[in-house]
Amino acid sequence: MTVVPGSPRSRLDPEPLPRRDWLGLASLWSAGSAMLFALLGSMRLPKAAIVAAQSKGFDVALPESLRIGEAFVPPNRAVAVFRDAEGVYAISTICTHLGCVVKPGAEGFECPCHGSRFKPDGAVSRGPAPRPLAWLKVTPGDGIFHVDEGKTVPPGTKVTV
Ligand code: FES
Numbered sequence: 001m002t003v004v005p006g007s008p009r010s011r012l013d014p015e016p017l018p019r020r021d022w023l024g025l026a027s028l029w030s031a032g033s034a035m036l037f038a039l040l041g042s043m044r045l046p047k048a049a050i051v052a053a054q055s056k057g058f059d060v061a062l063p064e065s066l067r068i069g070e071a072f073v074p075p076n077r078a079v080a081v082f083r084d085a086e087g088v089y090a091i092s093t094i095c096t097h098l099g100c101v102v103k104p105g106a107e108g109f110e111c112p113c114h115g116s117r118f119k120p121d122g123a124v125s126r127g128p129a130p131r132p133l134a135w136l137k138v139t140p141g142d143g144i145f146h147v148d149e150g151k152t153v154p155p156g157t158k159v160t161v
Pocket residue numbers: 095096097098099100111112113114115116127128129
């Protein structure tokens with residue numbers, strides 16, 4: 001079909017889109033596509049889940065044979081429970097250096113990982129541990145003691161029995 005200059009264009013032969021307009025439309029389409037794919041991608045991201053934390057409190061019955069100053073370590077707990085003439089107390093056995101479980105002994109506590117030593121009251125006697133072992137809250141019950149690993153108390157806090 002030939003177009004005569006000055007004659008109106010047919011609907012079947014529309015005026016060509018100027019290059020500038022075509023580039024503008026192309027950039028609009030690509031920006032819209034990018035936002036659509038970003039939205040779809042964000043919908044596929046894992047969702048945050050709220051999981052109930054395991055209770056950090058537990059009950060412990062001290063054996064009658066437990067001697068004064070001797071540590072009682074309940075199974076599967078990082079806590080040493082003691083009884084002396086002033087009462088019952090619990091000290092965390094989590095090393096304050098990098099979190100290894102320390103071993104209670106007659107001289108206090110010893111960390112197997114990097115050699116830190118702690119006195120029987122949890123104070124640091126040899127580094128690299130930067131802080132003393134934490135004392136934990138103990139609540140007396142009916143013949144038992146409730147120890148809360150999530151709550152610390154000032155060193156020297158004992159529950160009288
Ligand atoms: S974790 Fe105990 S000394 Fe490093």
